Amino acid sequence: MNKTKKYIQEIRKQGYTIVRNVLSDKNINSINKDIKRVLIESCYNICDKKEILSYKKKNIDFLYNYLKQKSPQLKAHCYDVLSKLAIxxxxxxxxKLYDIAKEYLKETLIINSAQLRVDDPSDDRMLPWHQELEQMSLITLNVWLPLTNITEKSGGLSVIPESHKKGLQKHIIEKEINSYFRLPRKLLEKETQIPLFMNAGDAIIFHSFLFHKSTSNISKRNRWTIVFRYNQLSTMPYLKSPKAKMFMKRNPKANEPGHNFIKNFKMNIK
Ligand SMILES: O=C(O)CCC(=O)C(=O)O
Ligand SMILES: [Fe+2]
Structure with missing residues (x-):
């Protein structure tokens, strides 16, 4: 069996697969260099000019944490720009990723913009259990590609294998906890939740319906990850109706513009 087929079978069966060595150490070093360049460009504006030479010798974690502490707004600007790095x-x-996505989704692939996530040990971006919705298409293959090693300490993604077979689920918000949509706890009881460990440069590819969540970063380093999605053409409302929005809602309904195809999906949305 060729390798692509093995990955596809795993995605079909368990809802995700891990592809090793998508990026080499050399690739990651080049990305880190560009991340550093962006952070330094902002640091110039808020640090003492005498300090800047020593800051050039610091790593990206130091620079990111420094910006976050000195100017959260400028850090947020960096965050926005980092996702748009050409590299x-x-x-x-x-x-390799393209071939897997192409073979699995069987259609012309659309990529919506990549994101570069930074999860520092304050864990202020932890996402509760969710499916990957609010994308351009209902069905997407999502790529989660860490630039740092993923260990018990760094935290990363936990998944519930085979949960993608349960279909589209309704998400709720618990306002008293945070503003993130989450899956109801009832759905998660008795399910096997597994944290995924991998090396920097390996990638998880997962189905949009797979139940997954962030896990805590209890290390001293920031967790840097690239996240992007292959969207399936035939489940993209934007191409089906002049009234459709480009991005779908968290809890989409079949009677919304361009959403009629949702009727064909097993779902748990009333
Ligand atoms: O990187 C993480 O902590 C979670 C990523 C994720 O699930 C997402 O971006 O939707
Ligand atoms: Fe997610």
């Missing part, structure tokens, strides 16, 4: 977009154009 990130160059490396997500990966043949």
């Amino acid at each position: 990130v977009n160059k490396y997500i154009n990966n043949n």
Whole structure:
């Protein structure tokens, strides 16, 4: 069996697969260099000019944490710009990932913009259990590609294998806890939840319906990850109706513009 077929079988069966060595250490170093360049460009504006020489010798964690502490707004601007790094977009154009997505989704693939996530040990971006919705298409293959090693300490993604077979689920918000949509706890009881460990440069590819969540970063380093999605053409409302929005809602309904195809999906949305 060829390798692509093995990955496809795993995605079909368990809802995800891990592809090793998508990025080499050399690739990651090049990305880190560009991340550092962006962070330094902002640091120049808020640090003492005498300090800047020593800051050039610091790593990206130091610079990111410094910006976050000194100017959360400027850090947020960096965050926005980092996702648009040309080098990130160059490396997500990966043949192995493309072939898997193409073979699995069987259609012309659409990529919506990549994101570069930073999860520092304050864990202020932890996502509760969810499916990957609010994308351009209902069915997407999502790529989660860490630039740092994923260990018990760094935290990363936990998944519930085979949960993608349960179909589309209704998400709720618990306002008293945070503003993130989550799956109801009832759905998660008795399910096997497994944390995924991997090396920097390996990638998880997972189905949009797979139940997954962030896990805590209890290390001293930041967790840097590239996240992007292959969207399936035939489940993209935007192409089906002049009234459709480009991105779908968290809890989409079949009677919304361009959403009629949702009727064909097993779902748990009333
Ligand atoms: O990186 C993480 O902590 C979670 C990523 C994720 O699930 C997402 O971006 O939707
Ligand atoms: Fe997610």
